[in-house]
Amino acid sequence: DCIGVLGYLLIIGFFLWKKTWPYRRWQRILPLVVQVIAYTFAGERFAMLLSNRSTEYFGYLLISAVSMVLAALVLEESPRRWLDHTVPLYLSLAAMLKISCFCSGCCNGFAWEYGLYNHATQQTEFPIQLVEAALYAVLAVCVVRYRSRSGQRFAIGVVGYAAVRFVMQFFRIDQPLFGRFHCMSLLFLLVGGLLWVLWGKMAPEQKKPECSIEQGQK
Numbered sequence: 001d002c003i004g005v006l007g008y009l010l011i012i013g014f015f016l017w018k019k020t021w022p023y024r025r026w027q028r029i030l031p032l033v034v035q036v037i038a039y040t041f042a043g044e045r046f047a048m049l050l051s052n053r054s055t056e057y058f059g060y061l062l063i064s065a066v067s068m069v070l071a072a073l074v075l076e077e078s079p080r081r082w083l084d085h086t087v088p089l090y091l092s093l094a095a096m097l098k099i100s101c102f103c104s105g106c107c108n109g110f111a112w113e114y115g116l117y118n119h120a121t122q123q124t125e126f127p128i129q130l131v132e133a134a135l136y137a138v139l140a141v142c143v144v145r146y147r148s149r150s151g152q153r154f155a156i157g158v159v160g161y162a163a164v165r166f167v168m169q170f171f172r173i174d175q176p177l178f179g180r181f182h183c184m185s186l187l188f189l190l191v192g193g194l195l196w197v198l199w200g201k202m203a204p205e206q207k208k209p210e211c212s213i214e215q216g217q218k
Contacts, residue, residue, distance in 0.1 A: 004098035007093055011035045014089045021085060023077075030071045031082065035089070038064035054105050057094060064090075076175070080151030080199060085117045086159040091140035094161060095133040102129035111172050139164065151199035158192030160194075 015032040042063035044054040069079040101107040105120025109128030110146045118125045118206060139160045146153050166185035169175055 001100070001104075003096060003103060007096060008036065010092060010096065011039060011089065012094075015143050020088065022138075027075060027077070031068060031086070032073060034067045034071050035064055035086075038067055049166075057097065058188060060093075061090060061161070065154075065197070068143060078150060080154070083154035087154050088140050090157060091136050091143065091161065095136035097135065098129045098133035099155055102127060102133070107172060108172070108174055109171050114149045126171070129167060132164065133139070133162045135168075136161065149200055149202065151202075152196050155192045155199060159189055159196065160190060162186070162189035182203035 012032065015035070016030045021028055021031070024130040038060055043057060043060040053184040065086075067081060068082050072079040100106070105118045107129050108121060109115070111123050112126040113124060115124040115126045117123070129168055139157070142151055143160065146156055148156070158166045162185045166182055166189065169179070169181050169185070170177065175181060
């Protein structure tokens with residue numbers, strides 16, 4: 001739970017650090033509020049549709065992304081650029097929350113003689129949570145370095161997260177061999193792929209020109 005609470009610090013730091021959110025200070029307030037609210041309620045509300053779940057990251061990803069699009073439109077900014085800039089936050093939070101899963105003993109892997117002891121199941125297990133967290137961290141680095149048309153970075157981030165989540169589900173013993181989370185991962189993977197193709201065919205966005213007093217006088 002304490003690690004989950006650190007997510008708020010990660011969100012606040014992300015939007016206050018200019019290198020991760022390269023917009024004016026007043027333009028950081030609305031997306032910051034949107035992400036804090038989504039992080040608090042979105043995953044929990046989405047989990048109400050599922051049984052035996054207290055929260056679900058897919059719900060947070062979906063609701064927060066839609067909210068970011070609406071927030072960008074309110075401020076007359078590019079929704080695609082805002083989503084692109086937010087991708088590192090999404091993947092960093094996913095990695096951090098998997099570490100919290102490891103600490104709580106949930107989302108556990110198969111029994112392994114050389115694994116780590118799980119107090120919840122009282123057996124040594126392969127630390128699948130740590131592997132998944134590491135993959136999200138690597139994916140975050142790769143996505144940040146990815147250069148493409150506006151919006152495609154976000155699409156790749158969604159595809160990457162869904163693909164990792166799909167594969168990792170096969171190594172968890174608390175879920176069936178092929179269940180609803182595989183289906184959800186495939187759905188998000190498909191949506192991310194469609195967005196990547198669609199936004200790749202759209203014309204590149206032009207940055208808004210910065211107005212100045214000298215330009216106004218001219």
